[in-house]
Amino acid sequence: MDHIYSVSEITRNIKTILEGRFPDFFLEAEISEFRRHGSGHIYFTLKDSEALIPSVMWRSAAQSLTVSPRVGDRVLCRGSISVYPPQGKYQFIAKTLRPAGTGDLFLAFEALKEKLRSEGLFDPARRAAIPAYPLHTAIISSPSGAALQDMLRVFRQDAPHIRISVYPARVQGEGSARQMIQQMQQIIASADPPDLLILGRGGGSLEDLWEFNSEDLARQIAACPIPVISAVGHETDFSISDFVADHRASTPTAAAELCVRSWKEVPDILNYSESRFYDALLRVMDRSRRDLDSLMQRHGFRKHSDLLKQQHLQIDTLKQRLKRAADQQLHNTDRQLNAILENIRILSPNRTLARGFAINRDSEGRIIRRAEQLAPGQNLVSEYPDGFVHSTVDRTEAKSDHETA
């Protein structure tokens, strides 16, 4: 009893003891105050009939919060105790928060998630890229479900050329994980494997979606050599299959939209590259003509020089070859191509702008096509569908050969 503490010293001791004793625990309580700070942190108070504890959820954890808690809600949190010496306060640091009453399932879910995470199954480096232009997609879903119809509708509308193989499976209730695993194995072993696999069903309660939290299914997804999109529609929860799949879509419709996204842009890209090609072609021809002109001036007295004749001949031959090639290629599709070209002239810049591109011009109104045309300090005018933005170049940077190829 003879030791005399300073405030800092006793607080340090309290901090060590409290934080050391409660590094990670579950807490079930009612929310009595709730405030989301502009910084993204959430400050709230948890209470029961006899006590309360000030609580905070830092932004990093708050970002992955899938529910919007309100005062009066009963919640189940996981977190730790933290002591803040400057104010002599202790508080609860919540890492997760969800509605109470899902206790047992939630604990099992968290335990499995932690186990698979520690094995590295959620490692982003494991995830395969979703192909931009899938030509054959397999779907595992209930044949009678709305989810399947939603997906087929998107494919039919936006990319009817994609082949779809539907592998029916129950997606809810005892044994459905087993069926989905069997179907995945069939797909992997198939003689005509797809480019992509969607595992999908519509929304439901945590209990409804429980089979998507099966450990066996998670391991099958992780082992699948074909990229997998997990598309389990739910507003509030992630399922284990979402974490382990190569991509998570919030709904089956969103999964199908991801598959057709690149395809939808193809006609525009083709039209645009066609007009770019013709622009470039005109410039090449123009430059050749200028080269020839300057050559003729320099050799004005030697009109019959072999070099000059060769240049003439070369240009004539090229013109003929180009005309022949063009005639040949265009003959059958003459009108069609003209129509396309006309469309490009009339629509392409607008369409391109509407798709999120901007046309950049320098101060003299010349279109900027390459970064190397610009230098720091130069003025730029960017045209958007609704107006113009004037700006100044800070810095330019060339891409490596690898990126531009």
Added chain:
Amino acid sequence: MKQPENFQDAMNRLEHIVRRMESGEVPLEEVVSLYEESIQLQKYCRSVLDATEEKVRILQDALPESGGDQ
């Protein structure tokens, strides 16, 4: 001119050709062959998009007792 391996390959090649043309460094001799190749690539890409045969098959017999909601 080699056939594209797949659609992505064709799109990449087309972009590459257009960039080469835009660089302004293509010798005149090569312009015609690039033109021909770009037309072939566009035809190929459009033909993939235009394929219209029946595309959805449901492997119904794979699991006879299939059903369930959603």
